[in-house]
Amino acid sequence: MATAPCSFSKIALGGSETSGLPHHLNNACCRKKSYFCKEVGARASGFCDRLIIKQILRRNNIHRNQAIQCVLSGEKESELKISGQTLDDYSKSGLRGKLNKVVLAYSGGLDTSVIVPWLRENYGCEVVCFTADVGQGAMEMEGLERKAKASGASQLVVKDLKEEFVKDYIFPCLRAGAVYERKYLLGTSMARPVIAKAMVDVAREVGADAVSHGCTGKGNDQVRFELTFFALNPELKVVAPWREWEITGREDAVEYAKKHNIPVAVSKKSIYSRDRNLWHLSHEGDILEDPANEPKKDMYMMTDDPEEAPNQPEYVEIGINSGVPVSVNGKELSPASLLTELNELGRKHGIGRIDMVENRLVGMKSRGVYETPGGTILWAGVRELESLTLDRETMQVKDMLALKYAELVYAGRWFDPLRQSMDAFMEEITKTTTGSVTLKLYKGSVNVASRKSPYSLYREDISSFENGLIYNQADAAGFIRLYGLPMKVRAMLEKGI
Numbered sequence: 001m002a003t004a005p006c007s008f009s010k011i012a013l014g015g016s017e018t019s020g021l022p023h024h025l026n027n028a029c030c031r032k033k034s035y036f037c038k039e040v041g042a043r044a045s046g047f048c049d050r051l052i053i054k055q056i057l058r059r060n061n062i063h064r065n066q067a068i069q070c071v072l073s074g075e076k077e078s079e080l081k082i083s084g085q086t087l088d089d090y091s092k093s094g095l096r097g098k099l100n101k102v103v104l105a106y107s108g109g110l111d112t113s114v115i116v117p118w119l120r121e122n123y124g125c126e127v128v129c130f131t132a133d134v135g136q137g138a139m140e141m142e143g144l145e146r147k148a149k150a151s152g153a154s155q156l157v158v159k160d161l162k163e164e165f166v167k168d169y170i171f172p173c174l175r176a177g178a179v180y181e182r183k184y185l186l187g188t189s190m191a192r193p194v195i196a197k198a199m200v201d202v203a204r205e206v207g208a209d210a211v212s213h214g215c216t217g218k219g220n221d222q223v224r225f226e227l228t229f230f231a232l233n234p235e236l237k238v239v240a241p242w243r244e245w246e247i248t249g250r251e252d253a254v255e256y257a258k259k260h261n262i263p264v265a266v267s268k269k270s271i272y273s274r275d276r277n278l279w280h281l282s283h284e285g286d287i288l289e290d291p292a293n294e295p296k297k298d299m300y301m302m303t304d305d306p307e308e309a310p311n312q313p314e315y316v317e318i319g320i321n322s323g324v325p326v327s328v329n330g331k332e333l334s335p336a337s338l339l340t341e342l343n344e345l346g347r348k349h350g351i352g353r354i355d356m357v358e359n360r361l362v363g364m365k366s367r368g369v370y371e372t373p374g375g376t377i378l379w380a381g382v383r384e385l386e387s388l389t390l391d392r393e394t395m396q397v398k399d400m401l402a403l404k405y406a407e408l409v410y411a412g413r414w415f416d417p418l419r420q421s422m423d424a425f426m427e428e429i430t431k432t433t434t435g436s437v438t439l440k441l442y443k444g445s446v447n448v449a450s451r452k453s454p455y456s457l458y459r460e461d462i463s464s465f466e467n468g469l470i471y472n473q474a475d476a477a478g479f480i481r482l483y484g485l486p487m488k489v490r491a492m493l494e495k496g497i
Contacts, residue, residue, distance in 0.1 A: 094124035101126045101208040102239060103199050105225070106156065108144045110264050111214045114253045115241050116151035117260040119212060123239065129153040130202050132195040133160045135278025135336070151262050157202050162278055165194045166335035169414070170279055174378055175323035175433075176426040177386075177398065178406035183356045185372045185379060186409050187280030192221055193414035196228035203236060210237035217243045220361045224412030231415035272299065278339055280352075280372040291357050291367050302343070302371035306350030306444030313442035315449060316345055318381040320437065323430030325378055339374045346373025349441040361411050377446055381437040384448040388456040389433045398429060 092098075102119050106112045106129035116127050129148040133141060141158070148156040169190045180186055199211050211229055215222035217240070226238055247253050257264045271286040281302040287293040297305060319327030326332055328341050346352050352373035360366050386395065401422055408419040435453030439446050462470050491497075 092124045094120070094122040096122040096244070099123040099125040099210045099237060099239070101128060101206060102210045102212050103128050103130050103157075103203045103206065103208045104153070104211075105195060105199060105213045106131050106144070106148060106153075107140070107214070108147045110250065110253050110257070111242075113147060113151045113262055113264055114247070114256050115212065115214055116148070116153050117262055118241055118245060118256070119239065120152055121260075122244075123210075125210070127153045128202070128206050128208060129156045130199050131156065131158045132198050133158065133162060134165045134191050134194065135162050135340075136276045140276075147263070152260075155206075157206075159198050159202075161194050161198060162336040163334060165191065166278060166339050169194050170339070170375075171324050171335060172423055172426070173405070173409060174325070174375075174382055175430055176405045176423065177379075177383065177402040178409055179379075179402070180406040180410045181356065181358050183354045184358060184368075184370065184410075185280065185375050186406060187277060187370065187372060187375070188221065188275050188282055189224065189410045189412075190279065190414075191275075191277045192224035192412065193228045196225045197232060199225075200229060200232045200236065203233070208236075210239055212239040212241065215240065215242065218362060218364070220410070220412070223361055224414075227412040228415060274301075276302070278336060278343070279375050280370055283369040283371075284366065288367050288369060295355060295369050299369070300353065300371060303347050303353055303373050304350050306353075309348065309350040309443045313440050314345065314349060315438055315440055316342070316377065317436055317438045318378065319435075320382060320385050321434050323382060323386075323426070323433040325381065339378070342374030342377050344374075345441060346377050350444040351441060351446055352376035353444065377439060377441070380446045380448070381439055382433070384437045384439075384451050385435055385453060386430075386433055388435065388451050388453045388458055390429070391457060394429060398426070401425065 099119075102123065102125050104112065104115060104119065104127055106116075108131070112129075116129065119125055119127050129144075129151075131141070131144055144158065145156040173186055173190055178186060180189070196211075202208070203211055213222065213225045215225060222240060222243075226240075229236055229238055241247075247256060254264060256262075272283045272288070273285040275282045283295070283299055288295065317327075317329050318325055319330070319332070325335075325338055328338055333341065352371055352375065353369070354372070355367075355369045357365055357367045386398075390398065405419060405422050405426070408414075408416055408422075413419055432455035433453075434455060435451065437448060437452075438450040440449045459470075
């Protein structure tokens with residue numbers, strides 16, 4: 001009598017679905033002879049399935065008086081329901097492989113809600129959702145634990161990263177003067193590494209062997225997350241569902257959620273793709289995809305319309321210590337509190353709006369509109385103070401390095417030794433960038449009103465046209481002759497002199 005491998009399609013355990021046999025029963029059959037069914041007349045069907053399940057339960061030594069109900073049919077899915085303690089999910093493979101526990105970057109939106117059951121189904125794993133508070137707002141944090149558990153996650157871990165985000169990521173970029181492609185103040189670029197770093201920490205705390213994110217395969221964020229994972233824990237496996245699954249859009253995701261009984265809010269999706277944190281708010285998509293279209297006035301959320309801003313300017317004094325902001329109008333504040341206060345001032349005066357077409361890391365151009373109210377004020381303040389404290393050669397080198405610094409941050413290389421080495425240079429070179437700057441805020445503009453520093457290289461007694469004690473104007477004649485000598489020699493050659 002011939003033997004044939006049994007058909008073992010899907011088993012649902014505690015709400016999650018896995019396909020195929022556990023990892024020790026590869027390719028729908030066990031390598032051991034005892035896991036084969038003998039054909040008795042007709043093809044193996046329900047009887048065969050029952051035999052396999054009994055063998056699995058014996059092999060795993062399941063006891064504690066669990067009540068087990070099997071509903072089996074030859075051509076339909078198998079479903080295993082267990083009351084009391086559930087069968088150990090971690091002993092089974094999913095459709096795509098086997099992972100033990102995955103930490104998922106979780107927002108509570110449709111995509112990440114669908115990713116939870118998708119991970120369980122495809123990798124047979126426990127899912128721990130992680131949410132970082134980087135200042136995206138209370139509304140986005142509301143009800144997250146309920147949503148995560150309803151999607152099938154075992155738990156939600158939330159960490160407040162606002163102070164760390166501003167102190168250890170935003171302020172170093174500000175000190176470096178990092179701006180990507182002349183305009184972009186790197187709001188999303190700086191946020192991703194602090195979130196990814198926290199995910200690595202959570203993975204260690206909960207004993208996870210993998211991490212996952214909901215970034216698309218067209219964007220920059222997938223690179224920023226994964227390079228951080230590589231740098232901080234290269235042993236972690238990375239799962240990027242958007243590069244693996246068959247879901248192609250919102251309708252597919254909603255259908256998948258319904259199929260797996262995942263509650264999702266039935267609300268009108270924003271026409272824009274947005275990312276918000278304490279530093280900025282970005283807008284992409286819809287009419288912005290055509291660079292010829294002007295942004296609509298009702299699109300902006302973090303800044304008021306400059307045309308409707310107060311008709312009177314407002315002055316704000318920023319205190320700076322070694323290139324890092326420390327106070328507003330004489331009041332010392334924590335990094336996050338300082339930025340929050342300047343965000344409100346910038347919002348009121350319509351400051352920090354930019355519209356740009358940028359070159360994404362993955363090769364394509366994209367059009368985005370950014371609101372960075374407090375960040376724009378701070379960037380202007382630090383730059384103006386440096387005009388007092390940095391000499392010409394130092395400023396030129398710093399500006400050149402700032403371009404590379406911004407490129408590294410944009411490309412997700414925050415933990416690259418090159419950026420860290422450049423940051424050491426920036427920290428050293430700005431030690432004397434200490435003092436205060438008063439800025440004038442008026443209808444979308446930021447202009448300097450005054451600058452003061454105990455380390456100022458500006459000397460009124462040298463610069464003044466009224467005083468010649470230190471600088472003798474007659475000395476300039478010899479300087480010009482020497483400085484212009486190469487040009488003079490070339491001209492003499494060309495004229496045959």
